[in-house]
Structure formats: C-alpha cells, structure tokens
Amino acid sequence: MTDLEEQRKRVEELKKKILEQKTKGVPAPVVQETSSNSAIETKIISPIQSISAQKNAEALPRAESTSQNSKQEKQTGSITKEEKKTEPHNNASTQQHATGMIALQAYAQALKQAWADGVVSKDEEAMLSVLRQTLGIGSGEHESLERELQIEVYIHALTVAWQDGGISSEESERLEFFRERFHISADEHFRLEKQVREKLMRIKQ
Secondary structure (H helix, E strand, O other): OOHHHHHHHHHHHHHHHHHHHHOOOOOOOOOOHHHHHHHHHHHHHHEEEEEEEEHHHHHOOOOOOOOHHHHHHHHHHHHHHHHHHHHHHHHHHHHHHHHHHHHHHHHHHHHHHOOOOOOOHHHHHHHHHHHHHHHHHHHOOOOHHHHHHHHHHHHHHHHHOOOOOOOHHHHHHHHHHHHHHHOOHHHHHHHHHHHHHHHHHHHHH
C-alpha cells in the first residue's frame, strides 16, 4: 500500500469518527482528484509515448542517405538521454504536488464538517490534530483553511435564513451564535448578507 493510499484510508477513518461526534449529519463534499491524477497519469504515460514514437520512426522506409540516418540517430539518442534525466524528476515533483493538494482537500472536508454546527468538540479537535500530523498540514495552512471554511459555513447559514425573504427570530439567534463563534464583525456580516441577498434575488428573477 502506497503512502497516498494510507493517507486516504486514514482520512476516511477520521472523517467517519467526526461524523459520529455530530448530532446532525453534514454531507461531505467530494474530493476532486481528477486534475491531479490526470497530471500524474500524463507523466507516467510520457515515457511509453516516447518509446512508441521511437519505434515508429525506426519502422519508416529508410530512403534517406546513411549520413542523414546517422544524424537522426544521434539526435534521437540525445533527446532520449535528456528525457531520461528530466522525467524522473518531473514525475517525483508532480506526484508530490498532487499528494499535497489531495491532503489539503481532505483536511478541508474534515474541518468544514467539524465546524458545520459552529462547535468543535474536544474529541473532534483531537481527531483534527491527528489528521494534521498524518497529512503534514502546517499551522499556517490550518488557520487559513479554518477561517475560509468558517466564512463558507456562515454564508450557507445566511442563505438558508434569507431563502424565504425574511429572517425568523430562531434564524436570527442562530446567525448571532455563528457570528460570535467565528468572530465575524458587524461590517463583515452586512457585507456577506448583502452578497447573499443579491444572489438570491438574481436566482428568483
């Protein structure tokens, strides 16, 4: 089992535990790995394409002179040597970048799931801490992601509250709870609320 597969397995286990801590289930978004995996697959296929191209070139009718063939062989050999030097490095760096992106996406899912109700329990915080260590998430990345996801959760709460055109007392209390938990200022609240209401109006039109 590769390190990437082990990380994915660990993430899934911790996400399940976080779900169990919540009184309300929150659907976890799907990790989009297509672009990363496509990049990895392209790098893996490239040596095969190079060999195939070389074989096709050798299969062509040899109508050229001996000097031209000799020159072509030298050029092909030079390109092949350069590919052999650069491809291992490119494959390794691409794999590392893809792994890092998947790790961030997986941690973002777990973090958003934990903050969905505005409260992160001690057990959830412990699980997130283990997840950070497992995936190699630094404190700076964690703080940046946490703030971004808290804003997403608050925007979602605003959207739900304004869907029917008005805010009930219960919804108002819930929004106030989120503002306190996420340290959202009055100015930031009005800015986000304006964006949400304008978006809802465009949808209804």
